[in-house]
Amino acid sequence: MAKKKASNQGSADSPAMQSLSSAQDRSAMQAxxxxxxYADELAILREADAHPRPDGWMLSPPxxxxxxxxxxxxxxxxxxSSARAITEKFVGPRDIIQRCVVTLAGERGLMLVGEPGTAKSMLGELLAVAISGTGALAVQGTAGTTEDQIKYGWNYAMLLDRGPTPQALVPSPVMQAMRSGKIVRFEEVTRCLxxxxxALISILSERRMMIPELGDEDCxxxxAPGFSLIATANLRDRGVSEMSAALKRRFNFETIAPIAxxxxxxxxxxxxxxALLHESRSNKTIDKAMIELLVTVFRDLRSGRTDEGWQVDRPSTVMSTAEAxxxxxxxxxxxxxxxxxxxPVSRMPGHLLGVVMKDDEKDRQRLLGYWDGPVQRRSKTGGPLWKKLYDRRSVLDEAAIDSPIGQKD
Ligand SMILES: Nc1ncnc2c1ncn2[C@@H]1O[C@H](COP(=O)(O)OP(=O)(O)O)[C@@H](O)[C@H]1O
Ligand SMILES: [Mg+2]
Structure with missing residues (x-):
C-alpha cells in the first residue's frame, strides 16, 4: 500500500478558503x-517563541x-516596542491546559467532558488555533452524523464520470486535518451513534484512514505530523450515546468544571x-453590582447551596457561566x-425565567422557592439590590407563559 500524497486541496487553510475569509473584513463577521x-497575540507569541515545537505545531507548548x-x-x-501582555481567555487551572497540550503532543486524542457551558468548545477552538493556526476543521456530532462525515464522501457527478479517483473524493474535516497535520475538533461526539x-478508533490508534475504493495504489x-483530535462531550445533555470502551481508551479525558x-x-x-457593549458602540459602563448579584443567583442555583449554608432546590436546567x-x-x-x-436589576427575573424554563414546569416553582427563601432573607439584610430583586417576584409568577418545550408532567 502506497502512502497517499499529501494535498491541501479544499482544506481550511487552502488558498480557496483563505481568499474567502480574507475577502471579508473582520467588522463584517458576526462572530x-x-x-x-487573536491574530495579534498569536503573531507576537510566534515571533517571541524560543522553545522547541513538536513537529507540525505553530507554537511551543509553553x-x-x-x-x-x-x-x-x-x-x-x-x-x-511591540511587546504586549497576553490576555486570559480560559478561566481555570493552568495545569489542566498544560495536560491538554501534553496529550495532544502524544498518541492519544483529547476528550473534554463536563456540564454544558463550561467552555469546552471554546477551549477546543483555542487549542486548535494555537497548535495549528485554525479552529475551522470541525465536525459537529448529531444523531444524524454519518461515517462519511467523519471519513470522506464522493462528488457523485465526478464519480459517475471517471469512477473512484482521488479528485472525486470529498474529504471530511478529519481527513483534511490528517493530510495537513492539523488539529480537528469533534463537537459533542456522544450525540453520534x-x-x-x-470510525474514530483506527484513525486515532493507527493514524491512518483506509480508502478501499481507490484500489491498492492510493488506499x-x-x-501528517501535527495531526490530533479534540473531542467534547456534555455530561448533562439528553439523547447521548454511550462511548465504547475501545474508543474511550484512545482518549485522555479532562473534566472541565464550572469556575470555582x-x-x-x-x-x-x-x-x-x-466587550458586547463596546461592539454595540455604547458608552454605558458595566454595572458591577448587578453582575455580582446575577452571578450569585447563578451560583446558588447551580450548586444547590448558598454561601450562608441555605439549601436551594436546583432547577433541572444547567445554570452555567455561559448562560450567566x-x-x-x-x-x-x-x-x-x-x-x-x-x-437592570428589575429586568433580571424575566431573563432568568428564560434560562430556567426550558424543560420542566416545576422549575418555575424551584425559582419561586429560591425567591421565597434566600432572596427574601437577603432582601432584609443584604442591601437594596436584593430588596429590589425580591420586589420583582411577581414577574416569575405570571401564569401567561406557555408550557415549555418537552415539558414533563
Ligand atoms: N472557565 C471559563 N473560562 C472562560 N470562559 C468561560 C468559562 N466558562 C464559561 N465561559 C463562557 O462560556 C461560553 C460558552 O462556552 P462553550 O465553549 O460553548 O461551552 P461548552 O462547550 O462547555 O458547552 C464561553 O464562550 C465563555 O464566554
Ligand atoms: Mg460545546
Missing amino acids: PPAEIR SIVDFICGTGGEKVGAKK PEVQD SLFA DAGRECQLVSDRAA VTVATAIMRESAFFPSGFD
Whole structure:
C-alpha cells in the first residue's frame, strides 16, 4: 500500500478558503473565529517563541499555555516596542491546559467532558488555533452524523464520470486535518451513534484512514505530523450515546468544571458584557453590582447551596457561566437600546425565567422557592439590590407563559 500524497486541496487553510475569509473584513463577521480575533497575540507569541515545537505545531507548548491562560500582565514580544501582555481567555487551572497540550503532543486524542457551558468548545477552538493556526476543521456530532462525515464522501457527478479517483473524493474535516497535520475538533461526539463514533478508533490508534475504493495504489492516507483530535462531550445533555470502551481508551479525558472562584466568574461575566457593549458602540459602563448579584443567583442555583449554608432546590436546567454571560449581555444590550429609565436589576427575573424554563414546569416553582427563601432573607439584610430583586417576584409568577418545550408532567 502506497502512502497517499499529501494535498491541501479544499482544506481550511487552502488558498480557496483563505481568499474567502480574507475577502471579508473582520467588522463584517458576526462572530470572527479565534484565529482572527487573536491574530495579534498569536503573531507576537510566534515571533517571541524560543522553545522547541513538536513537529507540525505553530507554537511551543509553553506559548500555547500562555495564549490560553494569559501572561498575568507580563509583556511578551521579540521587540520591546511591540511587546504586549497576553490576555486570559480560559478561566481555570493552568495545569489542566498544560495536560491538554501534553496529550495532544502524544498518541492519544483529547476528550473534554463536563456540564454544558463550561467552555469546552471554546477551549477546543483555542487549542486548535494555537497548535495549528485554525479552529475551522470541525465536525459537529448529531444523531444524524454519518461515517462519511467523519471519513470522506464522493462528488457523485465526478464519480459517475471517471469512477473512484482521488479528485472525486470529498474529504471530511478529519481527513483534511490528517493530510495537513492539523488539529480537528469533534463537537459533542456522544450525540453520534456508537457505530459512527467507532470510525474514530483506527484513525486515532493507527493514524491512518483506509480508502478501499481507490484500489491498492492510493488506499491509505497516513496522518501528517501535527495531526490530533479534540473531542467534547456534555455530561448533562439528553439523547447521548454511550462511548465504547475501545474508543474511550484512545482518549485522555479532562473534566472541565464550572469556575470555582466567585470573583473570577464575576470578572469574566463583566468582561464579556463590556466587550458586547463596546461592539454595540455604547458608552454605558458595566454595572458591577448587578453582575455580582446575577452571578450569585447563578451560583446558588447551580450548586444547590448558598454561601450562608441555605439549601436551594436546583432547577433541572444547567445554570452555567455561559448562560450567566448571555443574561448579563442581554441586560446590557437592553440598556444600550432602551436607555431611558432603565433599571437592570428589575429586568433580571424575566431573563432568568428564560434560562430556567426550558424543560420542566416545576422549575418555575424551584425559582419561586429560591425567591421565597434566600432572596427574601437577603432582601432584609443584604442591601437594596436584593430588596429590589425580591420586589420583582411577581414577574416569575405570571401564569401567561406557555408550557415549555418537552415539558414533563
Ligand atoms: N472557565 C471559563 N473560562 C472562560 N470562559 C468561560 C468559562 N466558562 C464559561 N465561559 C463562557 O462560556 C461560553 C460558552 O462556552 P462553550 O465553549 O460553548 O461551552 P461548552 O462547550 O462547555 O458547552 C464561553 O464562550 C465563555 O464566554
Ligand atoms: Mg460545546
